[in-house]
Amino acid sequence: MPDFDSKLIFTLSQSIQIVSANQWNRLVGTDNPFLRYEFFAALEVGNCLGSHIGWFSQYLLGKDPEGNLIGALPLFLKTNSFGEFVFDYPWIEAWEQMVGHYYPKLVVAVPFSPVTGFRLLLQPNIKTEVAQSFIQQVITLAEKWGVSSLHWLFPQEQELTSLTQGGHIQRLGYQFHWYNQGYHNFDEFLERFTSKRRKEVRRERKQVQEQGITISIIHGDEASESHWQAMYQFYLTTFEEKGNYPALSLAFFKSLGDSMGDSVILMLAQNSQQNWIAGAFYLRSDTTLYGRYWGCTENIPGLHFELCYYQGIGYCIDHKIHAFEPGAQGEHKISRGFLPTPTWSAHWFSHPGFQTLVTQFFTKEHKVVLQDMTELSKHSPYKQT
Numbered sequence: 001m002p003d004f005d006s007k008l009i010f011t012l013s014q015s016i017q018i019v020s021a022n023q024w025n026r027l028v029g030t031d032n033p034f035l036r037y038e039f040f041a042a043l044e045v046g047n048c049l050g051s052h053i054g055w056f057s058q059y060l061l062g063k064d065p066e067g068n069l070i071g072a073l074p075l076f077l078k079t080n081s082f083g084e085f086v087f088d089y090p091w092i093e094a095w096e097q098m099v100g101h102y103y104p105k106l107v108v109a110v111p112f113s114p115v116t117g118f119r120l121l122l123q124p125n126i127k128t129e130v131a132q133s134f135i136q137q138v139i140t141l142a143e144k145w146g147v148s149s150l151h152w153l154f155p156q157e158q159e160l161t162s163l164t165q166g167g168h169i170q171r172l173g174y175q176f177h178w179y180n181q182g183y184h185n186f187d188e189f190l191e192r193f194t195s196k197r198r199k200e201v202r203r204e205r206k207q208v209q210e211q212g213i214t215i216s217i218i219h220g221d222e223a224s225e226s227h228w229q230a231m232y233q234f235y236l237t238t239f240e241e242k243g244n245y246p247a248l249s250l251a252f253f254k255s256l257g258d259s260m261g262d263s264v265i266l267m268l269a270q271n272s273q274q275n276w277i278a279g280a281f282y283l284r285s286d287t288t289l290y291g292r293y294w295g296c297t298e299n300i301p302g303l304h305f306e307l308c309y310y311q312g313i314g315y316c317i318d319h320k321i322h323a324f325e326p327g328a329q330g331e332h333k334i335s336r337g338f339l340p341t342p343t344w345s346a347h348w349f350s351h352p353g354f355q356t357l358v359t360q361f362f363t364k365e366h367k368v369v370l371q372d373m374t375e376l377s378k379h380s381p382y383k384q385t
Contacts, residue, residue, distance in 0.1 A: 046252025220264025234295025
């Protein structure tokens, strides 16, 4: 096994396009569409990063002396906390009182995507050798640039040991995920539910059917201009209703459809007049379906649950996909078959005394999160076995 640890040459790039798609994707594999070259390139093509949004790309690349890409990190300089989904507001005020300006900071993350995945993108046969080199290189950059802190958002649990050894503190969170138990159809899945919950789900689905709603499942390489226009308007509508800024552009979505094909899924609903009235946007790998965005122009009872949960579950069953991650937050997902699942982040602070304080906070918070997950799991809709 080559000794790359002492031979790596690190460089930074503000654009992923400095490397080829093949070079990057060899590090990533096919298990997570959010880590693929095409996703980051679409963010650039769609003008979704930069000063207007507070995300500045600083891709960290590690090459061997022959110029082969050995590893990479999706590293970003941040001037706010927008689009992260791991909330740091509990300690921002304390930092500013104790130390000074909190921003800028660094994050290793996928912008606007609360999706667990590898953050140390390294060749599989040398991951344990070079992980610490990458971690220490990022800390060196953080110290050189004088940022307040460094945050690894939604890493894989197996990366936590390396991050802890590299001076980071772990933080536990949770989302609600669904797992395929080898179901042959949706009814077989529902048979796992208690009678009460099974009836409630069937009632919700019937509400949509009785309105004459039809749902089309369209993959990215099948989507027309009208499909993208409709989905994008639904996306904008949701953000406008919630008073949030829509970070992603139509060009971003269309770029994903063109470059990632059947890894992109639109689920669009039509009313009896054949008008598009709602849509949900998904990405998928061979093992996991990811629900990301939804919107509607007509409020049909049950339609949100149908497009965002039940259609996704049905898709997983039909395509033998193991897991379904429908996005962050939402305790209402429990009664529809999604159960609390741990998520993680790891954090480093430039001020040692502040790092000690946050460590104490995380220790207390960890216990509360575990208690919350245990309590929420008691509301599972599944029959006790």
